[in-house]
Amino acid sequence: MRWLSDSTVAHLKHVAEWPDLVETKYGVLGEIGRGGMGTIYLAEDRVLGRRVALKVVSTGASDPAAAARMLREARVIARLEHPGIVPVHDAGTLPDGRMFYAMKRVDGRRLDEVALDGGASLPDRLRVFQKVCEAVAFAHAHGVIHRDLKPENVMVGPFGEVLVMDWGVAKVLEEAAEPPLTTGPGAATATSEGTVLGTPAYMAPEQAAGRADRVGPAADVYALGALLHFLLTRRPPFDDEAAGRRARGETSLSPGPVRSAEGPLPPSLVAIAGKAMEAEPAARYSSVEELAADVARHLDGSRVLAHRETPGQKAARIFARYRTPILLIAAYLVMRTLLFFFSRRG
Amino acid sequence: MSKPLFGLVLGGILGIFDGLTAWFTPSVRDQLLTIVLGSTVKGLIAGFAIGYFSKKVDNLALGVVAGLAIGLLLAWGVAAMPSESGKHYYFEIMLPGAIVGAIVGYATQKYHARLSTA
Numbered sequence: 001m002r003w004l005s006d007s008t009v010a011h012l013k014h015v016a017e018w019p020d021l022v023e024t025k026y027g028v029l030g031e032i033g034r035g036g037m038g039t040i041y042l043a044e045d046r047v048l049g050r051r052v053a054l055k056v057v058s059t060g061a062s063d064p065a066a067a068a069r070m071l072r073e074a075r076v077i078a079r080l081e082h083p084g085i086v087p088v089h090d091a092g093t094l095p096d097g098r099m100f101y102a103m104k105r106v107d108g109r110r111l112d113e114v115a116l117d118g119g120a121s122l123p124d125r126l127r128v129f130q131k132v133c134e135a136v137a138f139a140h141a142h143g144v145i146h147r148d149l150k151p152e153n154v155m156v157g158p159f160g161e162v163l164v165m166d167w168g169v170a171k172v173l174e175e176a177a178e179p180p181l182t183t184g185p186g187a188a189t190a191t192s193e194g195t196v197l198g199t200p201a202y203m204a205p206e207q208a209a210g211r212a213d214r215v216g217p218a219a220d221v222y223a224l225g226a227l228l229h230f231l232l233t234r235r236p237p238f239d240d241e242a243a244g245r246r247a248r249g250e251t252s253l254s255p256g257p258v259r260s261a262e263g264p265l266p267p268s269l270v271a272i273a274g275k276a277m278e279a280e281p282a283a284r285y286s287s288v289e290e291l292a293a294d295v296a297r298h299l300d301g302s303r304v305l306a307h308r309e310t311p312g313q314k315a316a317r318i319f320a321r322y323r324t325p326i327l328l329i330a331a332y333l334v335m336r337t338l339l340f341f342f343s344r345r346g
Numbered sequence: 347m348s349k350p351l352f353g354l355v356l357g358g359i360l361g362i363f364d365g366l367t368a369w370f371t372p373s374v375r376d377q378l379l380t381i382v383l384g385s386t387v388k389g390l391i392a393g394f395a396i397g398y399f400s401k402k403v404d405n406l407a408l409g410v411v412a413g414l415a416i417g418l419l420l421a422w423g424v425a426a427m428p429s430e431s432g433k434h435y436y437f438e439i440m441l442p443g444a445i446v447g448a449i450v451g452y453a454t455q456k457y458h459a460r461l462s463t464a
Contacts, residue, residue: 324410324452332445336367339438343371
């Protein structure tokens with residue numbers, strides 16, 4: 001005879017997971033999300049009277065390595081003070097022995113939700129992408145590589161603010177010793193500690209191959225290219241099946257075509273995503289700034305470096321950029337010609 | 347160069363060009379110098395006024411519309427004066443004047459003067 005139902009056991013497990021904040025200045029208000037390493041709670045800072053997000057090591061992963069990894073994540077974020085990177089307010093150990101850190105509570109939606117609901121236009125999505133690039137470029141300038149850039153790790157606020165989240169698997173370039181990356185089976189969007197560091201659908205081939213020594217800023221350039229692919233097509237560059245194969249070591253797979261069901265995409269943007277997602281790191285953009293500059297050129301109507309345009313495409317781009325003065329001058333010339341012929345008839 | 351000064355220069359240049367197109371109309375070819383001078387003065391005044399408007403109002407669409415209106419108004423002032431034959435050239439003067447005004451309006455809105463370090 002069973003004394004407790006499955007749902008009761010699940011509830012008890014959930015309650016046991018709830019962090020013990022009795023001797024802290026925080027009070028838990030609810031759960032926001034759950035990852036491989038920890039759970040994020042909505043909490044209230046009772047001293048400052050504000051709401052924060054509290055990331056706590058999961059009870060199932062409360063070994064010293066998990067605590068050290070979380071502390072490292074908090075320290076990585078703390079050194080990156082940038083409007084596009086969620087700030088850390090506090091870090092420490094709970095009375096129950098679990099490591100935690102408090103960060104700004106971010107109102108808004110994940111980028112994948114924003115892109116999939118169809119409300120944001122392509123230029124709007126590209127402007128969000130540029131802000132992500134700015135934050136990642138800042139991190140690179142401070143020797144930090146994110147290694148898990150994907151739409152689910154970008155938050156878009158109600159006032160257009162963009163925040164890059166989840167720096168849990170970030171690599172600090174000056175840290176000499178680091179455990180090697182290992183790949184393993186996993187869903188296209190899973191980031192589980194110890195198996196796959198990063199997300200197979202978005203990670204660079206060298207990262208998917210577990211070559212930690214080869215993972216540098218170019219890996220983030222690749223992931224940003226994959227992010228751009230998603231923003232253009234509303235699909236990840238590798239579907240679940242392909243991502244699973246990549247996680248199992250098939251790193252030579254090519255990403256899916258940059259095609260949208262909504263209509264033809266600008267060839268310059270397709271070229272930008274393609275260049276950022278080149279298999280060889282040396283063939284990609286040499287920096288995130290370069291990638292962002294090419295996207296800015298597209299938005300500005302200038303020539304994109306990654307794309308060799310045909311004369312027709314060049315003419316269309318120049319006309320789109322200077323439409324008003326071209327139309328005004330054309331109107332003037334047409335009108336002058338008509339007046340000339342009318343005056344001859346008169 | 348400030349926006350009014352830029353408008354003045356551009357208006358003057360386009361005014362000369364606009365006046366010179368009278369050469370294609372044989373009936374007024376003998377008055378070409380007068381037409382070019384009048385057109386240049388009109389262009390200078392319109393360009394300055396449009397540039398001043400652009401300095402005050404930073405809006406591309408409004409700038410083009412204002413340029414069109416100012417060009418049209420000044421061209422009407424010129425066209426209202428009859429030629430030696432007593433004929434008025436309303437269409438021939440006002441239509442180009444308005445479009446040239448719109449071009450100057452667009453250009454002055456797009457033109458951004460360098461920040462002075464003085």
